[in-house]
Amino acid sequence: MGRGKVQLKRIEDKISRQVTFSKRKGGLMKKANELAVLCDVEVALLIFSDRGRLYEFCSAESLEEILERYRIHVDEEAAVCRRAELEKQNLPECTDLRTSANPLQMIQRHLDAQNIEQKNITELTELEKELDAILRQTRYRKTQLLMEAAKAVQEGEKQPRKEKTFMEEEVAEMSENLDNHYNRPLEPESNSNSNDPPLSPLQETLLHLF
């Protein structure tokens, strides 16, 4: 586009590379937003500039939401072949962690084993997979609890006043932490769906969770 045909290779001139980056980044984010809106799909876009600065766009409430969806997607595809793989290797302790009653027991086995510094690559890979699964379950459980708390608060459930207040405080606190965690400043052209109706703080909290 523009005055000359573009060669698909790194722009060597630093200035024009920077200018092109700025322009095309804006264009790409605009297009990503258009795709999301026109076709009603979920889009996430991450860009790290050469100086390590992060620019992001996402069509959902939070990028974490889409990344978690991605992770679940990958998990589901990997789960079958992973389990087959491990059964082939005759490792009977491999169970579906997502349905396990007590995830902390999953870690216990590894605590009984040697220090992490002495583990080999295969063992570390197993540890990694289990930790990842447990982490996801922890997040899921947290969501459930927050949902319950939210429901209780909104419905004015008949419970001791003191307990109810505690839940409200906890939810509000979560909201603050999450804001710090996820809502980093975006580029001006980030198209952050500012025409949506405003959400209640509670809705916001729940939607931002993952």
Added chain:
Amino acid sequence: MGRGKVQLKRIEDKISRQVTFSKRKGGLMKKANELAVLCDVEVALLIFSDRGRLYEFCSAESLEEILERYRIHVDEEAAVCRRAELEKQNLPECTDLRTSANPLQMIQRHLDAQNIEQKNITELTELEKELDAILRQTRYRKTQLLMEAAKAVQEGEKQPRKEKTFMEEEVAEMSENLDNHYNRPLEPESNSNSNDPPLSPLQETLLHLF
């Protein structure tokens, strides 16, 4: 573009929404690749179609690589305010997990505590953060080990032949697992940098790791 000006809202006709999705998805991925190449930056793009199918582009060796970079970026920004937050709440057990000598000890405390089902939201949030940090450390340690193994294999280190063979096997096995894990089929238009010089299996393994 095209025969009529486009309105930025969901295309109601299902057929043309699908057609537009297919066309624009290709266009967006092409532009993402152009931005990455021209400006020498890292780009990741995730799209979930309305039927839940995943399409992805990334400029790096693997999407996981960029997602891990994102996670580290978020962590670094959150770390300071998180530690301040926790100190404010007078929780002395909060230390920098990334420099801790033995990450398994981090989990031990939580094992001594109640079952995960009985934890409250705040406790679960703490558990989540620690698991996340431990997971990252596990991955880091695994990378280190792989690097060592790779170096040993490539330099033909003077060590018992048996041990060396074991390492080679382990690295090759990792490579297989990672291929299953990460290299899902992409769209034909995914621009997967096919003009790069081929990597050795070992390089491939290391680059795919995260």
Added chain:
DNA sequence: GAGCCTATCTATAAATT
């Protein structure tokens, strides 16, 4: 659905202020 066509709209490279 996947391609091809082409009129038209958009993005943007280079120039300019």
Added chain:
DNA sequence: TAATTTATAGATAGGCT
């Protein structure tokens, strides 16, 4: 250094196969 302008390359909507 950033905003604005302009000429042109590129993307794509709608039609057709």
